[in-house]
Amino acid sequence: MGSQAPEAKVTPERPVDESESSSKSILKEEPQLNTKIGSIDAEKVKKSPSEAPALNSKKEYRPPGLLHVGDLEGTIKKCREQVERIAKDCRAKNRKFRDTEFDLDADTNLCLHYVAEPTGVQRVTDIFDTPHFFNPEGVASSNDIVQGALGDCWFLSALATVSSLPRLIEEICVARDELVGVYGFVFYTDSGWVSVIVDDMLCTNVPQFEQLSESQQALYHDDKAQYNTVARKGGKALTFAKSGSEGETWVPLIEKAYAKLYGNFSHLDGGWTGEAIEDLTGGVATLVLTKDILDPDAFWTEELLKAREDRLFACSFRKLSSLHPRDGGGVLKVQGLFGNHAYSVLRAMECKGKRFVVLRNPWGESEWTGRWADGSKEWTGEWLKILPELGHEFGDDGQFIMEYTDFLQCFTRIDRTTLFDSNWIMASSWVTVPANEVPTPYTYGSVSFIIWIPEKTKTFIYLSQLNERFFETIPSHSRFSIGFVIVKAGDTMPLDESVHSKPFHRSVDAELELDAGTYFIYVKVDHVQGIPASVGDDDEKGKKKRVYMDSRWLGKVAAAKVLGQSVSTNYKAGGASVFLPDTLDQVIQRDISFMSKHNGRPRRAHKKQTFLRKLFGLGRPKPATQVQTSTNGPKDMVMCAGLRDETATHVTLGLKVYTRSDTPVVIQARIKGEF
Structure with missing residues (x-):
C-alpha cells in the first residue's frame, strides 16, 4: 500500500531504430526519362555513397509483421511519451486518467x-478484482x-488472426x-501510422x-455489497468484447481504442476482416473467392501453409435464409456455422496425410x-x-478443425492479408478523381x-478507395468499383x-516482378449512382414512391444506342459521344502517340494541373519510405477528403507501390x- 506506484509500462518487443524515421530518400528529384522509352536516366538517380546510403543499410531485419515504413517508430515513440506524460501528471494530481x-x-x-x-460505465479496476492486461x-x-x-x-476475427x-x-x-488507467495503441490508416490513447472505462x-x-434485491438478501461482488464483477458484466480468461483487459481496451479511431462504436458495426487486419498491421488485404481457385492443391501449398509466416487469413460465407414460410424466413446454420460472420484461420497443417485447417469463431462458442x-x-x-500437434483441445470455446476440402466447400470468401518484412519499402500517391458527368459503362482514362x-x-x-468508415454515416447514392492494368511504356499489351x-470492394492489387523502367497503371472506374427514373405506386401512407435506376444499366443502353447509330456513314455523334467509354486500347494508343512525338516522355501534368495542385495543397508525390498523401495538411484532412453529400460525383483513390529494393x-x- 505504501510502496511507490509503478511507472508506465511500455510493451514494444522490438528495439526502436531511430535512424529509420529520419532516413532520407535517395532521390532528390523526380527522375527524367531519356529518349529510350521506359528507361530511367541513371545520372539522375546515381548518388555518391556518402550522399545516399542504402535505405535499409542501418536497419535491423524484422520479420513480417507491422509495416515498417512511414513513421512507425516515430508514432510509437510519441505514443509512449504521451502515456508517460499523462501518467506522471495524473499521479501528481492524485487522479485517474479520464x-x-x-x-x-x-x-x-x-x-x-x-x-x-449499456446500464453503466465502470473502470477496469471496479470490474475486476485483479485485472491484468495480458495473460500470465x-x-x-x-x-x-x-x-x-x-x-x-x-x-475481433482480425484480432484473433x-x-x-x-x-x-x-x-x-x-x-x-494500469494503475492510472491510460493505454496507448497504434493503428495504420490511409495517412499512415497513428496513435490512439484511451482511459480504462x-x-x-x-x-x-x-x-x-x-424481488430481485431480495435474491441478494437486500445486500448491495453482495450484489456488487457477485453480479457486477468480471467479464460477464461487459457490454462489448471481453476476454475468455477472467481478468484480462486487452480485448475490450483495444476494441475501445479502435472505436475511438473511427469516431464511435457504431462505426464498427459490420465490415471485412481483411480491412481490419490492414488497420492493425499495415498489410495488404486481397479477396479470394473460393469459386475462382483454379488449383486447390497449389492454394494449399502456396497460400494456406504460409499462414502465420508472411500472410494471414480469415473466411466467411453469405448467410442462408429459409425458403419455407413456416420457418419465418429465419437464418440457417451450415453445420453449426453462420453466414455473414467472420471466422479466423489460425493455422493450416498436414497430419497423417490429411490437410486440416484450424479456425476460430470470435463468439467463443458455436463451432x-x-x-x-x-x-x-x-x-x-x-x-x-x-491434437497437440494441431494445437487444439475439445471444448465449446469457438476453436474448431475442418478438413481442407470441407473448408473450401463451406466458405465462399477468403480474406488474405500480406505482411511485409523490413526489407520492403513503399511509396504512394492519393488523388481525387471526378466521375463522368453522364452514365457510362466501366471505363478507362479518367x-x-x-x-x-x-x-x-x-x-x-x-x-x-478512401477508407470511408470514418464518415460512413454521411449518406451517398454513389458507389465505385475499381480495377487496373499494368502496361510498360511503349507496349500495347x-x-x-x-x-x-x-x-464495390474497397481495394484491388497485383503482385509481380518488374524490370527497371517506366510503367503505366491504367485505372478503370465503374461509377454507380441511383438515378430517379419514375414515380411508382403509392406506399402504405398514400405517398408516391420514387423508383431509382442503376446508372450502369442506363450507361450501357446509351452507349449501345450511340454505337448502333454509328453504322450510318453520315452519322455524327456530336455530344452523344460522351456516352461512349474510353477503351483500354484507346488510352494506350494515346500515350504511345504522345510519347513518340515527345522523345519518349509520357504525358505529364501541365500548368493547369500544377496550379490546381498548389491551390488545393496537392503536393507532387515524392519518393520516400513513408506514406505520401495528396495533402500537405494534417492527417485528418486525408480522412475527410471524401466527405460528400448525396450529389457527390468523385472518388478518392490511392496507389501504393511496395518494392523489395533499396530505392523507392x-x-x-x-x-x-x-494533361
Whole structure:
C-alpha cells in the first residue's frame, strides 16, 4: 500500500531504430526519362555513397509483421511519451486518467452513437478484482477473444488472426499504466501510422442495485455489497468484447481504442476482416473467392501453409435464409456455422496425410459440427494423438478443425492479408478523381498513374478507395468499383491486371516482378449512382414512391444506342459521344502517340494541373519510405477528403507501390483533362 506506484509500462518487443524515421530518400528529384522509352536516366538517380546510403543499410531485419515504413517508430515513440506524460501528471494530481475526447462515462451518446444502451460505465479496476492486461505469460492469445453486443465480429476475427503471430498484438499495444488507467495503441490508416490513447472505462450491462425490483434485491438478501461482488464483477458484466480468461483487459481496451479511431462504436458495426487486419498491421488485404481457385492443391501449398509466416487469413460465407414460410424466413446454420460472420484461420497443417485447417469463431462458442468437429466419429484413438500437434483441445470455446476440402466447400470468401518484412519499402500517391458527368459503362482514362521502377524488383501494387468508415454515416447514392492494368511504356499489351474482386470492394492489387523502367497503371472506374427514373405506386401512407435506376444499366443502353447509330456513314455523334467509354486500347494508343512525338516522355501534368495542385495543397508525390498523401495538411484532412453529400460525383483513390529494393518508386498521378 505504501510502496511507490509503478511507472508506465511500455510493451514494444522490438528495439526502436531511430535512424529509420529520419532516413532520407535517395532521390532528390523526380527522375527524367531519356529518349529510350521506359528507361530511367541513371545520372539522375546515381548518388555518391556518402550522399545516399542504402535505405535499409542501418536497419535491423524484422520479420513480417507491422509495416515498417512511414513513421512507425516515430508514432510509437510519441505514443509512449504521451502515456508517460499523462501518467506522471495524473499521479501528481492524485487522479485517474479520464479521456475527455472519448468519455464513455460523461459523453456516452457521442461515443456509442446509439449502437447500444449499456446500464453503466465502470473502470477496469471496479470490474475486476485483479485485472491484468495480458495473460500470465504476458502475451495475447486468440482464445482470449469473445464478442459482445456489437456487430464487430470482423474486427475481433482480425484480432484473433493477428494474435496467432507471436508478439504482434503486443507491438500494437504500445504503452500503458494500469494503475492510472491510460493505454496507448497504434493503428495504420490511409495517412499512415497513428496513435490512439484511451482511459480504462468500459460499458457494462448489469444494472446498479438501486435499479433492481424489490424481488430481485431480495435474491441478494437486500445486500448491495453482495450484489456488487457477485453480479457486477468480471467479464460477464461487459457490454462489448471481453476476454475468455477472467481478468484480462486487452480485448475490450483495444476494441475501445479502435472505436475511438473511427469516431464511435457504431462505426464498427459490420465490415471485412481483411480491412481490419490492414488497420492493425499495415498489410495488404486481397479477396479470394473460393469459386475462382483454379488449383486447390497449389492454394494449399502456396497460400494456406504460409499462414502465420508472411500472410494471414480469415473466411466467411453469405448467410442462408429459409425458403419455407413456416420457418419465418429465419437464418440457417451450415453445420453449426453462420453466414455473414467472420471466422479466423489460425493455422493450416498436414497430419497423417490429411490437410486440416484450424479456425476460430470470435463468439467463443458455436463451432463446426461436420467432419472432424470436436468429439465427432472421425476422432478415433489414433487420430486423437495429433491434437497437440494441431494445437487444439475439445471444448465449446469457438476453436474448431475442418478438413481442407470441407473448408473450401463451406466458405465462399477468403480474406488474405500480406505482411511485409523490413526489407520492403513503399511509396504512394492519393488523388481525387471526378466521375463522368453522364452514365457510362466501366471505363478507362479518367485517371492513370506513371511509376518509375529504378531497379528490377518484386513489386506489390495496391489501389484502394478512401477508407470511408470514418464518415460512413454521411449518406451517398454513389458507389465505385475499381480495377487496373499494368502496361510498360511503349507496349500495347498489359503485363498484368489487378486480381478480380467483388463489385464495390474497397481495394484491388497485383503482385509481380518488374524490370527497371517506366510503367503505366491504367485505372478503370465503374461509377454507380441511383438515378430517379419514375414515380411508382403509392406506399402504405398514400405517398408516391420514387423508383431509382442503376446508372450502369442506363450507361450501357446509351452507349449501345450511340454505337448502333454509328453504322450510318453520315452519322455524327456530336455530344452523344460522351456516352461512349474510353477503351483500354484507346488510352494506350494515346500515350504511345504522345510519347513518340515527345522523345519518349509520357504525358505529364501541365500548368493547369500544377496550379490546381498548389491551390488545393496537392503536393507532387515524392519518393520516400513513408506514406505520401495528396495533402500537405494534417492527417485528418486525408480522412475527410471524401466527405460528400448525396450529389457527390468523385472518388478518392490511392496507389501504393511496395518494392523489395533499396530505392523507392516514384509515382505521378494523372487526371483526365489535366494533361
